[in-house]
Amino acid sequence: MNVARYWRTEKTRYGLVGETCRVCGKPIFPPRDLCPHCTEAGQDLRTFGGRGEVYSFAHVTDAPAGYTEYQPYTVALIKLEEGPLLTAQLTDVDQSDVRIGMPVEMVTRKLKEEGENGMVVYGYKFRPVMHE
């Protein structure tokens, strides 16, 4: 597997780096060359805070190749505080405790190990917000 395919999106996956559209002002995640809201080009990078809530979730029991060591796991749509939805796994949580509306925060975790040479891909997952 070509490594460039992964480091290209590293900033997005490690730092939750997205964009703000210079034309319509809307937050964009993941980043794109053309704003998905107004289709104009021209955005400023912005780092999202990593807090949000569970918008929906499903439990994966038949994981695809590369992810089987983690199953069963929970995938979710997360609504970030700044507005955008994203797709991510939940971690550090009992599957039976997951609820729509549950506050979550981003953490960096291993997403998968790929191929015989064992390339490890890291990225964002979300866990329940720890009570301060």
Next chain:
Amino acid sequence: MREVSIIGIGQTDVGEHWERSLRDLAVDAMIAAIKDSHAERVDALYVGNMLSGELTAQEHLGTLLADWGGLGGTEAYKVEAADASGAAAVRLGYLAVASGVHDFVIACGVEKTTDADAETSNASWTYGTDAEYEGNQGVTVPSMAGLLMRRYMHEFEVTHDRFAPFSVIAHANGVNNPHAMYRSPISAESYARAGMIADPISMFDGAPLCDGAAAVLLCPAELARRFCARPVRIRASAAATDRLAVHSRNDPLFLQAAQLSAQRAYLQAGVAPSDVELFELHDAFSILAALSLEACGFAERGKATALAGEGAFDLHGRTPICTMGGLKARGHPIGASGVYQVVEVTQQLRGEAGANQIEAHLGMTQSLGGTGATAITHILEG
């Protein structure tokens, strides 16, 4: 633009074809469609398929099937639009004939999933999602449908058991389709007991991946009666796309592409949803059946399961769906399903649907790619 008719149909049984290869299945369906039509030549072949490269190490399908199907020299391509690949092939065939470029065109959908193990075919099916921002997170197609279903249950306060009618209807109708993969009925009680495959998606919410091929032969409507006693007219053909990733859609519970393609089709045919007498929809998951019905104007938002519970979509209900078993019971040979839908509506409009025959002159098909990022709608008249 010329009017276009279907003058030949062909389909293989849907299931696990250990003895037959991808090319065997496709050629069977193509030959059946040619025989059925009595056409003497074929000008072009469009092959709908999603995963031949991944699962059978075979691309260049158009040429392979023109060659093995006895159409050597014919213009031929594969077209891919995830689960909607077969419907895309029908639409390209329609455009080729309507435009006047070709007179006799075959659209063939084929998928061979059992040449790979289930883990590989499930993983490959996920390639229809956004690889960098969905696939990368370890999602599966059933779990993507699960995200929609869970949110739907939450927003519209619908419990899981309310989705039972979609599977019950599909299985009831599959019983009388000799080509269907599952030919046994299920009850609401067995639906409620089914094990989870991607909670909240249960085994009875999802259609089985399997092997199969179906084909239609199209020609200009003005020539159709020379070849076929009961040609079926394509009154509308329309396609639309939505944001590929579910998280990028304005409202994940509204299938915008399904609505757009249906509206375009209604406009082209000059009909309303109430004129549609049967609807072969994309029930790869019961939640997609509900969302498709709502997007196409057969149910208000959040009300599809209630209407289904009242019998509106039963074989003799207001708008019958899945009349030959749908994806759930006939089976879902991914890139072939869109052509099976068109073949099945054609059977109904010709009066060849056997025990499941309904009285109908106008039928609709809608095929979705993935969880609705592509939607292709056809309206047929017999």
